Amino acid sequence: MKKIFSHPVSLRKTSTHYCPGCGHGLCHRLVAEIIDELGIREKTIAIAPVGCAVLAYDYWDFDCTEAAHGRALAVATAIKRVRPENIVFTYQGDGDLAAIGTNETIHTANRGENLTVIFINNAVYGMTGGQMAPTTLLGQKTTTTPLGRQANLQGFPLKVSELLSQLPAVKYIERVSLHSPQEVIKAKKAIKQAFQNQLDNQGFSLVEVLSACPTYWGMPAHKAMSWIKEVMIKEFPLGRIK
Amino acid sequence: MKANKILMSGNEAFGEGAIQAGCQFYAGYPITPQNELIAYMARHMPERNKVFIQAESELAAINMVFGASAAGMRAMTSSSSPGISLKQEGISYMAGSQLPGVIVNVMRGGPGLGNISPSQSDYFQATRGGGHGDYHSIVIAPASVQEAYDFMGLAFDLADKYRNTVIVLGDGILGQMMEPLRLSAANQTPQTEYQKPWALTGCKGRKPNIIRSLYLGDGVLEALNVSLQKKYQLIQQEEARYEGLFLDDAEIILVAYGTMSRISKVVVNNLRDKGKKIGMIRPITLWPFPKKAFSGLPAMCSKLLVVEMSCGQMVEDVRLSVNGKYPVEFLGRAGGGVPAEEEIIEKIESIL
Numbered sequence: 162m163k164k165i166f167s168h169p170v171s172l173r174k175t176s177t178h179y180c181p182g183c184g185h186g187l188c189h190r191l192v193a194e195i196i197d198e199l200g201i202r203e204k205t206i207a208i209a210p211v212g213c214a215v216l217a218y219d220y221w222d223f224d225c226t227e228a229a230h231g232r233a234l235a236v237a238t239a240i241k242r243v244r245p246e247n248i249v250f251t252y253q254g255d256g257d258l259a260a261i262g263t264n265e266t267i268h269t270a271n272r273g274e275n276l277t278v279i280f281i282n283n284a285v286y287g288m289t290g291g292q293m294a295p296t297t298l299l300g301q302k303t304t305t306t307p308l309g310r311q312a313n314l315q316g317f318p319l320k321v322s323e324l325l326s327q328l329p330a331v332k333y334i335e336r337v338s339l340h341s342p343q344e345v346i347k348a349k350k351a352i353k354q355a356f357q358n359q360l361d362n363q364g365f366s367l368v369e370v371l372s373a374c375p376t377y378w379g380m381p382a383h384k385a386m387s388w389i390k391e392v393m394i395k396e397f398p399l400g401r402i403k
Numbered sequence: 404m405k406a407n408k409i410l411m412s413g414n415e416a417f418g419e420g421a422i423q424a425g426c427q428f429y430a431g432y433p434i435t436p437q438n439e440l441i442a443y444m445a446r447h448m449p450e451r452n453k454v455f456i457q458a459e460s461e462l463a464a465i466n467m468v469f470g471a472s473a474a475g476m477r478a479m480t481s482s483s484s485p486g487i488s489l490k491q492e493g494i495s496y497m498a499g500s501q502l503p504g505v506i507v508n509v510m511r512g513g514p515g516l517g518n519i520s521p522s523q524s525d526y527f528q529a530t531r532g533g534g535h536g537d538y539h540s541i542v543i544a545p546a547s548v549q550e551a552y553d554f555m556g557l558a559f560d561l562a563d564k565y566r567n568t569v570i571v572l573g574d575g576i577l578g579q580m581m582e583p584l585r586l587s588a589a590n591q592t593p594q595t596e597y598q599k600p601w602a603l604t605g606c607k608g609r610k611p612n613i614i615r616s617l618y619l620g621d622g623v624l625e626a627l628n629v630s631l632q633k634k635y636q637l638i639q640q641e642e643a644r645y646e647g648l649f650l651d652d653a654e655i656i657l658v659a660y661g662t663m664s665r666i667s668k669v670v671v672n673n674l675r676d677k678g679k680k681i682g683m684i685r686p687i688t689l690w691p692f693p694k695k696a697f698s699g700l701p702a703m704c705s706k707l708l709v710v711e712m713s714c715g716q717m718v719e720d721v722r723l724s725v726n727g728k729y730p731v732e733f734l735g736r737a738g739g740g741v742p743a744e745e746e747i748i749e750k751i752e753s754i755l
Contacts, residue, residue: 203606203608205605206474206605216617222606222611223611225603225611225614226470226614226615227614227616227617228466229469229496231462232462232466232493235462235466235469238456238470239428239454239467239468239474240474243454243471243474247474247604247605264463265459265462267459268458
């Protein structure tokens with residue numbers, strides 16, 4: 162009988178440290194499946210962020226490095242420039258990519274570096290215990306916005322994908338979500354495209370992934386999925402941005 | 404054939420020395436007084452099929468060096484004092500990840516934005532680690548344009564040998580002044596001697612490599628620190644370098660490094676001509692500090708005089724090295740002030 166579903170070779174068989182309902186595990190798996198499907202495991206180099214996903218290398222079975230908080234794209238730029246034959250990608254959260262690393266993000270995109278970026282937007286800082294992220298929604302309560310995010314004090318949710326889409330050297334940006342099986346399939350397609358672009362030397366490609374953080378959203382997993390669908394998507398609409 | 408001599412600034416010599424040493428990657432950000440270096444690399448790295456990037460910030464530049472080094476390349480950045488402060492984060496991560504890399508600091512006056520005049524006030528920052536955590540960079544202090552060139556080979560070799568960051572500590576005078584330079588590519592160890600099985604190249608034919616400095620397991624980070632300290636002890640035993648002048652019969656010994664040692668050398672020679680028994684110790688490596696130079700001083704030595712373009716930083720290492728056996732006097736100027744020959748002589752006369 163033909164085997165049609167199996168554990169990705171690029172994903173280590175290990176137990177997860179992520180919370181129940183967290184999107185990271187799902188997204189790690191999508192990346193691993195895509196790397197298997199494209200046959201690039203042996204030439205892939207991943208850059209893990211600072212945040213919950215710093216331990217991504219405990220799950221992925223290919224070469225990985227950490228980067229200082231926000232500096233993943235500086236590290237990635239150099240690796241790709243000195244090893245253009247390798248496939249280099251970063252996997253970064255909203256705090257890493259859109260707060261402390263905004264400068265690196267904008268300039269790497271503006272140089273049109275031939276890189277793939279997986280941008281996990283869960284509207285909160287997870288690893289440090291649920292503080293406001295640049296993508297935190299107005300009214301959303303976090304440990305540093307106990308009364309909810311207020312536009313006059315903390316500004317508006319930062320739409321990094323839309324910002325980056327203005328840059329001429331950016332090849333591809335799409336926003337996807339992990340809140341339902343249908344959306345996961347679309348997310349995989351987009352992430353695969355972002356890797357294919359790099360293989361084809363197309364330049365900077367970024368996929369923003371709306372991902373649940375039930376622990377710091379203070380809701381059970383199934384409600385977190387509904388919250389993405391009913392609330393978060395209104396602020397961060399899905400689809401191809403560039 | 405005539406010797407292959409050219410006239411070059413210190414900043415350009417750092418660049419050409421790095422290229423001759425096999426530097427494969429440079430990232431930098433403009434700051435005075437090291438701008439000739441980034442410009443030199445912008446022109447000459449691509450010419451030789453090496454990577455040059457003008458980074459968006461000092462943070463990006465040092466983290467690009469982190470990336471290129473993680474990928475197994477000889478990588479460097481350069482800056483001046485305020486920019487080097489920004490690089491400390493990346494240097495600490497490189498220390499934790501045991502990544503080699505070379506950082507040139509063409510020091511200027513501080514603190515803060517300070518000025519663009521030469522200074523030696525980043526000695527503490529360079530020799531004590533500079534960023535967070537228990538670590539050391541190897542620190543080498545050239546005193547001439549020739550050494551600015553020659554020491555780049557040494558810097559890359561030591562970086563690869565110990566998987567350690569190396570800071571080449573110059574100052575605005577050294578960076579800006581032009582001197583005749585003898586080009587030679589022969590004084591560097593071939594890079595092939597330094598295998599990098601840990602580098603990120605893609606995991607074909609081997610288990611995946613991970614570059615990391617995060618260790619959450621109980622006792623794991625302590626074990627890493629213990630092994631780092633062992634490495635630092637080895638470096639202290641093996642790599643301390645200095646130059647001694649008239650140490651057989653010196654009654655007063657000047658201690659100075661870098662540009663300040665050039666001026667001090669003139670003082671020593673002039674006073675010797677007048678029959679005064681002056682000697683000099685010039686640390687070449689600032690970390691490891693050449694303590695050995697201070698252990699066998701002549702019996703007639705009565706005092707040491709440390710001269711720096713700072714308010715007194717290396718003087719602490721000299722005091723630790725002599726450990727109370729000799730009085731250690733200090734002369735220094737800060738904020739772009741450079742102790743002149745006459746000032747040093749006046750100071751020597753006052754302590755004789």
